[in-house]
Amino acid sequence: MRWAVLGTGQIAHDFTIAMLAAPKEQIVAVASRALERSKEFAEKHNVPKAYGSYDEALEDPEVDIVYVAAATSCHVQLACAALGKKKPVLVEKPAGVNAREVRQLLETAQKNDTFLMEGVWMHFFPVVRALSDAMKRGDIGDITSVHASFGWMNPVDVNPGVEDVTQGGGGLLAVGIYLIHLAMLAFNGAKPEKVEAVGELGPKGGDVRTSMVLGWSGGRQAMLAVSLRDNYAGSAVIYGTKAKISIPFPFLCPTSATVEPYDPKEMPTSISEGLPCAEATTNAAGELISNKFNLINSAGLAYEANRVAADVSQGKKENEHVSHELSLAVIEVMDKVREKIGLCYPADKY
Ligand SMILES: NC(=O)C1=CN([C@@H]2O[C@H](COP(=O)(O)OP(=O)(O)OC[C@H]3O[C@@H](n4cnc5c(N)ncnc54)[C@H](OP(=O)(O)O)[C@@H]3O)[C@@H](O)[C@H]2O)C=CC1
Ligand SMILES: O=C1OC[C@@H](O)[C@H](O)[C@H]1O
16 A cells, blocks of 8 residues: 655654565655655655645545654544545544544544544554453453553653643553553453543643543453653553463563463463564665664554555455544543543643
């Protein structure tokens, strides 16, 4: 498939590099609000076309599919514009800043009968798929609780965007989303019935530390924490009645996990799967690119891109693991968390 990337930031770079490990996929265009930025990006990554506006990329008949990699605050507008042109869309997480935006996006995809998926790449890691299968088989027993965290010390002066409310920033939407997805995966996709949260807002308005306790029927719980001010462990444990699953850092893009039965007669099982980008992958200039990602394990973005391309080729309109229903359920939980911690986005006013 021929992809256009909208945006030239950290994840746009990482996705473009990761795609070198997806030989059937081609990035044919990159678009930015500023032509000099898309030109620079195109030169660096050997992308044939550079556009100085997002709209130009959407008008390009040689673009089969659009990856919305711009700031969260413009996801809905850009993704709806692409869907309006009948271009299938992979939109970075979160798909929108609130449930109203995500509903609008899902309705636009349905109205245009065009593929849409929110880029919660965690679901496409082979380790996550294997764990999901193990849970469905009952290897862990009945799941009782999930404990997970992710956090880092964001240098706010250098990277204000990630916590800036005007860009849809804040720890909850940036990373808390994965925590909620993991918990819902463990509880077979069910939405929590109770949502409690404590949060702290930073100087750019976004939350910089949020802890959530989610409750499901039968006393099942998830204890989830995100921080942009502390190096949290970034690991996860899923407890069941027969065994526990441990996913080490970085749980949201994992290359390993362990299933440990409580019965001492049973042996623990290790699951591991390396990243798709081969050590020797090079760019057009023959330089090694495998160590040039901005973010951890970004090579795994190829898993997601391959799956999306396969779905689109098969005429699907949504993905089975990150369904429209799941995207909506998770943003509804995040809306409730935001209410508890007093986090508002400009788009909440409309
Ligand atoms: N899946 C994953 O692992 C990750 C996903 N993300 C998600 O990707 C998205 C982008 O994040 P990231 O790449 O880190 O962010 P960056 O700040 O690095 O890049 C964002 C890009 O968005 C474009 N943009 C459009 N409108 C605006 C605006 N009003 N303000 C600022 N930038 C704007 C800019 O491109 P230009 O100026 O060229 O138009 C900019 O380069 C977010 O939604 C984030 O949640 C982020 C990191 C990891
Ligand atoms: O989406 C994300 O996933 C990976 C993290 O390292 C990153 O900061 C976050 O935005």
